[in-house]
Amino acid sequence: GQQLNQSPQSMFIQEGEDVSMNCTSSSIFNTWLWYKQDPGEGPVLLIALYKAGELTSNGRLTAQFGITRKDSFLNISASIPSDVGIYFCAGRETTDSWGKLQFGAGTQVVVTP
Amino acid sequence: NAGVTQTPKFQVLKTGQSMTLQCAQDMNHNSMYWYRQDPGMGLRLIYYSASEGTTDKGEVPNGYNVSRLNKREFSLRLESAAPSQTSVYFCASSELGNNYGYTFGSGTRLTVV
Numbered sequence: 001g002q003q004l005n006q007s008p009q010s011m012f013i014q015e016g017e018d019v020s021m022n023c024t025s026s027s028i029f030n031t032w033l034w035y036k037q038d039p040g041e042g043p044v045l046l047i048a049l050y051k052a053g054e055l056t057s058n059g060r061l062t063a064q065f066g067i068t069r070k071d072s073f074l075n076i077s078a079s080i081p082s083d084v085g086i087y088f089c090a091g092r093e094t095t096d097s098w099g100k101l102q103f104g105a106g107t108q109v110v111v112t113p
Numbered sequence: 114n115a116g117v118t119q120t121p122k123f124q125v126l127k128t129g130q131s132m133t134l135q136c137a138q139d140m141n142h143n144s145m146y147w148y149r150q151d152p153g154m155g156l157r158l159i160y161y162s163a164s165e166g167t168t169d170k171g172e173v174p175n176g177y178n179v180s181r182l183n184k185r186e187f188s189l190r191l192e193s194a195a196p197s198q199t200s201v202y203f204c205a206s207s208e209l210g211n212n213y214g215y216t217f218g219s220g221t222r223l224t225v226v
Contacts, residue, residue, distance in 0.1 A: 009153075033214050042117075042203050042217030043156075088155065090214075101215060105155035 006089050006104030013079055014112055021107040022073040023089030031092040032065050032072035033101070038085045046087075047074070069094075076109075084111050115139055119204050119218035126194045126225045134189040134221050136204030142216070143209040145187035146171075147179060149200040150220075156203065162187055164209060194225045 006023045013019055023032070031050055035043035047058050049065035049072060056063055062075045072091070076083055089104040117138045126132055138145065146161040158171030160179040168179050176198060178190045187206075191198060201222050205215040 006155075035214075035217075040219075042205075042219050044217070045214040048214055100158070100161065103156040105153065 004089060004091065004102050004104040006107055008107060009105070010108040010110070012110045012112065015079060015081060017079050019076040019079055019083070019109060020073060021087060021089075022071060023091070023104045024071045025091060025093075025102075026070070028069045028094050029091040030069070030094045031101075032063070033090040034061075034063050034072070034074045035088040035090060036085050037088065037106070043086075043088055079109075079111050081111050081113065084109055117204055117206055117216050117218035119202075119221050121221060122219070123222050124224070126191075126223065128195060128225060130194050131190070131192050132194065133191075134202055134204075134223075135186070136188065136218060137186045138204075138206040138216070139185065140206060140216065141184070142206035143184070144207045145181065146205045146207075146215065147177075147187070147189045148203045148205065149173065150203060151200050159189065159202075191223075194223075196225045199223060199225045 004023055004025050033048050034046045036046050037043040047056050047063040052069050053067050054065040060077045086106040086108050088106045090101045120135045143164045147159040148156040150156050157173045159177050160171055162168045162181040165184045180188050201220045203220050204218045207213045207215045
């Protein structure tokens with residue numbers, strides 16, 4: 001079953017605020033990925049992380065691969081209305097030779113003007 | 114470049130009816146996956162195909178069958194639909210290996226009454 005704990009489950013924020021969410025695993029991962037799902041669409045890859053300590057940005061989004069290799073976080077700065085959606089973390093265990101992804105349950109982000 | 118195409122987008126079935134969800138990718142990916150998404154439960158893997166000619170069970174395979182028809186196409190079949198199979202179904206594809214994320218289709222919203 002799912003081994004990723006993603007929090008918070010939902011966030012209601014005002015436009016312009018910064019958002020932070022995180023994901024933890026019970027085992028060591030060699031890849032962390034963050035996806036965004038717009039309403040009525042499939043998830044789209046935002047950021048991919050491959051090394052412990054790696055910090056990567058994509059516009060207003062910044063994600064980090066935790067030093068312990070068991071966690072990752074995603075920050076969204078200066079939120080805008082189009083940031084609304086569900087954000088998923090995903091990762092691969094180092095022991096999974098084939099490399100199947102595991103997904104968190106998602107963080108629902110609602111942005112109010 | 115269409116990416117991952119799923120059909121149909123919406124479907125209503127009566128309990129006991131059967132149907133096949135179609136998925137095709139045009140990125141020459143080796144691996145394909147079927148997920149279901151239910152509120153608060155994130156993405157759960159139903160079946161996957163690491164490469165053409167192979168299929169394996171995921172986390173929630175009961176009540177489903179799959180066929181990897183060729184490298185492009187991976188179908189999901191419900192032989193006797195049940196209300197518990199009401200969900201949004203996503204197909205995804207990826208390259209084989211540890212350094213690749215998944216590309217998702219836009220989903221099929223299935224209701225079983």
